[in-house]
Amino acid sequence: MLLIDCPFCGTRPETEFRCGGEAHIARPADPSALDDGAWAEHLFVRSNPRGLHAERWVHAHGCGRWFNAVRDTFTDRFVETYKAGEQPSHPIDDARA
Amino acid sequence: MAQPFRLPSGGRVDRATPIRFTFDGRTIEGFAGDTVASALLANGVHLVGRSFKYHRPRGILTHGSDEPSALLQVDRGPGKIDPNNRATVVEARNGLATTSLNRWPSLGFDVGAVNDLLSPVFVAGFYYKTFMWPRSFWDKVYEPVIRAAAGLGVAPQVPDADAYANRHAHCDVLVVGGGPAGLAAALAAAKTGKRVILADEQPEFGGSLLHETGASIDGQSAEAWRAAAIEELDGYESVTLLPRTTAFGYYNHNHVALTERVTDHRESPAKGAPRERLWQVRAAEVVLATGAHERPLVFADNDRPGVMLAESVRVFINRYGVAPGRRIVFVTSGASAYAAAADAKAAGLEVVMVDLRPERDCASEAADLRLMGVEVLTGQTVIGTKGRKRVAGLVVAPCANGTVGARRVIACDCVGMSGGWTPAVHLFSQSRGKLAYDEGRDAFLPGVSAQAERSAGAAAGVYDLASCLATGFAAGAEAAGATETRAFAASPTRIGFTPVRDLPTDADPAKVRAFVDFQNDVTAKDLKLAMREGFESIEHVKRYTTTGMATDQGKTSNMNALGIVSKALNRPLPAIGTTTFRPPYTPVTFGALVGPARDALFDPIRATPIHEWAAEHGAAFENVALWRRAWYFAKPGEDMHAAVVRECRAVREGVGLFDASTLGKIEVVGPDAAEFMNRMYVNPWTKLGVGRCRYGLMLKEDGYILDDGVVARMAEDRFHVTTTTGGAPRVMNHMEDYLQTEWPDLDVFLTSTTEQWAVIAVQGPKARDVIAPLVSGIDLSNEAFPHMSVREGAICGAPCRLFRVSFTGDLGYEINVPADYGRAVWEAVFAAGEPYGITPYGTETMHVLRAEKGYIIVGQETDGTVTPDDVGLAGMIAKAKKDFVGKRSLARPDVVASGRKQLVGLATETASLVLDEGAQIVADPNQPIPMKMLGHVTSSYFSANCGRSIALALVADGRALMGRTLHVTTPTGFAPATVCDPVFFDAEGGRIHA
Known part of the structure; x- marks a missing residue:
């Protein structure tokens, strides 16, 4: 069981949290302006890197707040957590790049 | 004489506190502080089990948790039986009943021992080689026999009585x-x-x-x-x-x-x-x-009872005051066994030391031991052992540069071996x-x-x-974050050993049974065979030969196995690597992992304020998520079918009472509440008047239905949202996610109120008559309070939000009162309804009544791949809204393509036939297999009100197939059914507005 540092509550065990997938994928302001390919990309395509990955997490059994985390998908280590709207201090790996 | 092998003094056992337990029915005496193993040895019992595959006699190899052989069934009383306990870690005490494993009819005479004679058959991988053909033998012959032979202990038959x-x-x-x-x-x-x-x-x-x-x-x-x-x-x-x-x-x-x-x-x-x-x-x-952990030595018949690890011999002597034998031969490739030999000699036992190392490598410790009067042979190898159910001699021979000299048999009743330490x-x-x-x-x-x-x-x-x-x-x-160090003065320790793998022998290699893994009966020969057959990765060797598996996880065997593999492949040991160490280190009981999460504490149970009333009135309950919901209320003599038929008729003809408290409820409040609702639901909310309700449909971003429920506008800035029973947390999380992460600018608060409201549904033509005398402050007339509206007032003096809504298709109300008033109001409504024959009904009747009206249930008619149009609800979508969650996906090519499954009704040709939910549907039952599936039945019931069975189904292009006969799988073949409109009852819909 991992320990996760909620930016609002502090360090808590993993079982209090839920992961919401990759972070920093903004919902397009006008989805209707996207063609099918671009919309499919937004909906379904994720970076899935081996390495540092920015993720959305929610402290579901705690404060209920969503925040972001950088986790190493290889070591399963949480490198940092930060509030929604902020940027990570670690460069994240992007398998698509 | 009791405990004939107990030494006259020494050990940590409490000689003033004798204890007794049984082993295979025989009474064993010991002392407090004994393990089962030390007490057995004190009584001269070495034969304690039969091995897994060959049913060879096995004894006690170690003194601790690494024990591979001495596994016992331990019975501590009714419901307290544990298989595969290591005798070396079970503390002996009064009242234990222990039995040996894997033998029939008795430990001494075991029919399964014939396997040992058949050992050429049971080589590495014999499962994979032997049970290949004929195919038809698998179910009838091989599997039952393998299952009967598999495992060691016997699984308990009754629930664990312990906490x-x-x-x-x-x-x-x-x-x-x-x-x-x-x-x-x-x-x-x-x-x-x-x-x-x-x-x-x-x-x-x-x-x-x-x-x-x-x-x-x-x-x-x-x-x-x-x-x-x-x-x-x-x-x-x-x-x-x-x-x-x-x-x-x-x-x-x-x-x-x-x-x-x-x-x-x-x-x-x-x-x-x-x-x-x-x-x-x-x-x-x-x-x-x-x-x-100490390593055993790998020589022929090294598994004979009485052959144990050298340090374990020492532990039994020094810690338990037990002599594992009177004449002990130690055989070692290292120095630590000399300490054991010295202690054995000091305890008055006959000792011979056999060292595999040449004299020059062990001269110092050999000299010390010889000074004590112990014969020390150096530069030896071990050819084998004498005896069957107990070792009677060790066969040794001098060995130098691979040349084995003349054999000598050293008579003994115990062997202490040491191959070094891991x-x-x-x-x-x-x-x-x-x-x-x-x-x-x-x-x-x-x-x-x-x-x-x-x-x-x-x-x-x-x-x-x-x-x-x-x-x-x-x-x-x-x-602890300190930097302090300390030197200790201590007596010297005999350390150092020369690694040996399988020992040189002059015997016919085909006949040598030198065990590496005692628990799984894996010999050095098995490992070499695996390599000849091409298994070189240590992980493959492990699985093919089963070395290092089972309860001891190879604590005693791993390094010997690696060494033999390394030698056979002529690769250095680090290039072989180790197998992965996985938890648990030693076996863990299921009980410990489960802890208190049993019975009522297995899973949280959610019950409504009306639960006890339902239980008192004969309700059967079903599980819906964590909720217990009243399923049906059978009267004496009624089965479920009869009860549901009666309940369904009562609602349509008079009035029924239903506990809808489990519906999820979310209060959406704030200046931007309507805008937020517009973005979360397909429906338009801006113009919904205060006091009005609307059926809301919620999609995921991929365009598929996530949830549905009636939403009431309580005020310009306040919505009372209801969700499905099972979907409440999901919907709340979905809303919170978007509110916090996509639209933090919206001024909206979400509060789950599921547990705060008790919801009493009063449904049927007489519903208004029943509640009218109880309600104050609300005009119940059809004109003032039409279908799909909500009013705040009081019922029986309790504040209430009264909804005029219906999930039955008949006139209906849903009374929301604070949960603490729930049961009192329910009872008042029930009493007020008695002149009208008011009938409590459960979820089964609720399901039938809604299916008669073609109302969908999310999760039953939908499965995460169903769009609003698929279930005929495209009309709910607000055309004017530029965006809402899921809108863009409704224009995806595969969502607008033809051939999607659509919701239809099915009427079976045989009116009494109730189809199976999930049954597949085809156009032509005579087509070749594999048949083309058109869809499946999603809901199916017998409808008393329709006088026949009814079913809902998702069928490819179903709305274009009205009137067509399709064929549905049943346990006895295909049944014909006609595609029809999903509304089976009151198609005009007049009753709901009565």
Whole structure:
């Protein structure tokens, strides 16, 4: 069981949290302006890197707040957590790049 | 004479407290402090089991948790039977009944022993080679026989009568292992004032000090030092001592799981005390002082009862005061066995020492032992053993440069063998630390740590007592953030060994049965065969030969197996690597893992305020998510079908009463509430008037239906949202996610109110008449309070939100009152309804009535791949809205394509036939297999109101197939059914507005 540092509550065990997938994928302001390919990309395509990955997490059994985390998908280590709207201090790996 | 092999003095057993238990029905006497193994040996019992595959006689190999052979069924009373217990760790006490395993009809005469004669058949991988053909034999012959032969112990037949506890704990330093290194580590850490937990699997702390009776530390006896250390540790309030506690799993972020055996050793445990306690410790720093395991030697018939590890012989003599034999031959490739031989000699036993090393490599220890009058043979190899159910002799021969000389048989009744030592790096490896092979010590040692831990003592390959203490102390200090070190003065330890793999022999190699893995009956020959057949990866060899598997996980066998593989492949040992160490370190009971989560505590149960009333009125309940919902209310003599038919008629003809409290409820409040609702639901909300309701449909971003429910506008800035029973948390999370992460600018608050409201549905033509006398402050007339509206007022004096809504298609109300009023209002409505024959109904009737109207249930008509149009609800979508969650996806090519499954009704040709939900639908039942599936039945019931069965189905292009006959699978073949409109009852819809 991992320990996760909620930016609002502090360090808590993993079982209090839920992961919401990759972070920093903004919902397009006008989805209707996207063609099918671009919309499919937004909906379904994720970076899935081996390495540092920015993720959305929610402290579901705690404060209920969503925040972001950088986790190493290889070591399963949480490198940092930060509030929604902020940027990570670690460069994240992007398998698509 | 009782306990004929008990030494006249010595040992830590309490000779003033005799105990008795049974082994295969025979009474065994021992003393408090004995293990089952030491008591058996005290009574001269060496034959304690039959091996897994060949049913060979097996005895006691070790003195601890690495025991592969002496597995017993332990019966501590009704419901307290445990299979596969290691006799070497079960503490002997009055009242235990132990039995040997894997033998029939008796341990002495075992029919299965014929397998040993057939051993050429049971080579490595024989399962895969033997049970290939004929195919038809698998179900009838092979599988039943294999199942009967598989395993060792017998699974208990009744529920576990014991209780188990779980505990979470935090500490600064967790020390695993309470031997000299662990004690020193705990002392160093405790001195800093940090919170320390010291855990050891044994009943007493001390590890090797418990049998190093001649050792001294800092000028005092090892025992005096041990006692002082424990007394000091016990004096710290910040130190928790956990004896009988095995750390079995090392997980992420220093999360270590341990089991504490609380009461197994007690004859009459305190009432309510758990049998075991699972500790989940989160430690800032960990010290692993887990010791080392001795290696057996690999020679022919090395599994004979009476052949055990040299150090174990020493432990039985020194710690338990038991002679494992009167005439003991030690055979070794290292120095530590000389200490065992010396102690055996000092205990008055006949001793012969056979050293595999040449004289020049063991001259010093050999000379010491010879001084005691012990014959020491050097430069030897072992050819085999004599005896069957108990060793009677060891066959040895001089061996130099691979040449085996003349054989000599040394008569004996016990053999103590030592092939060197293997550090117990299991937990280190579980922590994902990297192992490094050390050639000098022929062992994989802890290398680079992956977590905040360090190893000390024998676990780190340090075998000398003074160094164990020093490395332990330094590790404990470091873990506590200190830099203190300490030197210890200790008596010297005999260390060092020459690694040997399988021993040279002059016997026919085809006939040599030299066991590497005692528990799985894997011989050196099996390993070599596996390599000849091309299995070279150690992980493949493990699985093909089963070496290192089962309850002992190869603690005694792994290094010997690796060495043999390395030799056979002519590759250095580090290139072979080790198999992965996985939790648990030793077997863990299911009870400990389950803890108190049994029976009523297995899963939380949610019950509504009306639950007790329903139970008192004969309701059967069904599980819906965590809720218990009233399913139907059978009257005496009624079965479920009869009850549901009666309930369905009662609602349509008079009035029914239904507990809808489980519906999810979310209060959406704020200046931007309507805008938020517009974005979350397909429907338009801006123009919904205060006091009006609308059926809301919610999609995921991929365009598929997530949930539905009636939404009421209580005020311009306040919506009362309802969700499905099972979907409430999902919807709440979905809304919160978008509100927090996509639209934090919206001024909206979400509050789950599911538990705050009790919801009483009054449905049927007489519903208004029933509630009218109870309601105040609300005009119930059709004109003032039409279908799909909401009013606030009071019922029976309790504040209420009264909804005029219907999930039945008939006139109906849903009375929302604060949960605490729920039962009182329910009873008042029930009493007021009695003149009208009011009928409580359950979820089954609710399902039938809604299906009669073609109303969908999310999760039944939908499965996460269904769009609004698929279920005929495209009309709900607000055309004018530029965007809402899921809107863009409704224009995706595969969502607008033809051929999608659409919701239709099905009318079976045989009116009484109720189709199976999930049944597949085809156009032509005579087409070749595989048939083209058109869809499946989603809901199916017998409808008393329609006088026939009804079904809803998702069928490809179903709306274009109205009137067509399709064919539906049933257990007895295909049944024809006609596609029809999904509304079976009151298609005009007039009743709901009555």
